[in-house]
Amino acid sequence: MLRDRVADRWAERPAASALDGTFDPSETIPSADHRESTALDGRSLRNRSCAAGESAASHDLAGERHRDERDTTSYWQRMTETIMEQSILVGVTDSAVSRRVVDWVSARALERGCRIELVSVVGGAVGVVGEGPIVEAAMKSAGILLEREVEFLRSRGVVAETRIVRGDPVGELIDSSMVFDLLAIGSDYRGSAVGPRRGPHGVRIAAGAHCPVVVVPDMDMSGRRGIVVGVDRSPIARRALAFAFAEAERSGDPLTVLHTWQPVPLPRTMRGYPHGYLSGVQTLAEETVDLALAEISPEHPGVRITRVVEQGPPAQRLNELASHARLAVVGSHGRGALARFLLGSTSQQVLDELSTVTAVVR
Template sequence: MSGDEVLVGYDGSPDAALALEWALDEAGRSGRPVRLAYVFEWLTVTGWIGPGVAPGLWPDDAARRQVEELVQRAAADAARPGLTVTGEVYDGPPALVLQERSAQAGLLVLGTRGHGGFGGLLAGSTAVSVTAHAHCPVVVVRGNTGGRTRHVAVGVDGSEHSLLALGFAFEQAAARNVPLRVLRAWHVPAGQRAPSDPENQEAIRADRAELDEPLARWERAFPDVDVTVDVSEGSAAALLVAASRDAQLVVVGTRGRGGLAGMLLGSVSQQLLHHAHCPVAVVRER
């Protein structure tokens, strides 16, 4: 598996089809190969069973052949001139297998839910788990996937993870030839007056100035990207969910400032996975 390919979690569900379309669009811009990964989970009353179990416990071969035919047909239907699309079937728990395969991918693309997802779940357990543990950036395709002229939005709080997200967002905005909107949340210190107070306005300007250096570095690398910066009072999750209404992609790091070291996925990232109105990219260091 190439470390530069776009890996798509695919199970034939409508959400997986949306993820595949997004991945093909991304690959069309970047020239990366696309690999469909169908994870075939063998289940018994005691859980997953893998190689080496008694033959009588396995389903008949027809189920496996149907899965392989589904993946190969989807890969063939997705083929486009100049674009390499392949499909492969893996065995095991989907979240674990996709996490392992992400170590050899440049980007992992998922739908919000696969087959068997409950309608009330805004994001499936596989999508959330894989996003928390993957070894490469993950895009969860949800909401409005159209609007190609819309901007890319990114949440930046100055943390290491958010600066990685900023670089990814610049690359995406440049590749799509759309503006980049950088958002930073600011909170009124406890006991202080409203955000319009002059002291608070000075604090907001200081917060904005903290972004100058990382922004300048990426603006030199991508001089054609039109960048706006919004520092607004409020919750980071609420600001980004609102921004996702008018964006074609919203980008965040796995955790921001204040995140506990043991938490692989921060609350802002999780809120976006559940409530964003467009695809969400969660970026982490490989």
């Protein structure tokens, strides 16, 4: 079960310094009961005190460190980040684009030393008479598929774990994403001249996942360079921008920061916009980009930045700029039990007509 996987991940963590994102062995490790309850409700390990029992003694050994509410929250956030550090969950299907996903992940793993898990979800079972042999054959086919992909990764020097589960593919991938740093899935979209557009499952996965989701289209990405990110004034856009900066810094790609704006629709009773209105909106849009960059760009001085601020539809313009880019980054506004399956119109339109590998950041 997922909660057991979270508990196992605790036991696998090597002891190291908290300064580099891992933890000193003298710091308290939560009890099994605490780990289980945390995994069950799916919440991040935050706002928790240290485990009971040996907590006071371990704190004495670590120099009698006392944490206030903020320090405790930071401590659990660091632990959560360590659990998910360098781990990628890959949704594997029996489709042509699935190999492109695995290929993309293998390149990332070689570059960054990521831990990879390939998962195949066998869905559709409802428990009717005669279904057993079909499900058994599907499980066997999934096993053969995963073994083939593992051999492909091994030929590239990448080690991967595999897992086959039964259930709803959307729900299984969303639940599993709780303990991963990145989720990679494929899209059967091959361009506006070819189609078809991706179905609703990929959008629901991208909107509901607990970690960033990378959607790989069925296109040849060789020779592409550059990263494009769309921004606005929302906190989610800032997280998307931070993700894009980190990617650009690691890869050396130039970063294009896009912000588009649309004027208030002109009423029929008016013949035109007041003098200075459109230029004022443009100035405000430029300030939006400047403010966003002022928060993050100083941390990444080596990244080459191009600002694009203009009037127009955001999804269309982002896909146009990303048509020769290696990666596009957008934010997801999904939240709550129902709204988490709604990406937001811009992000959904970007995924509907992908022009490159696209990361959806929550």
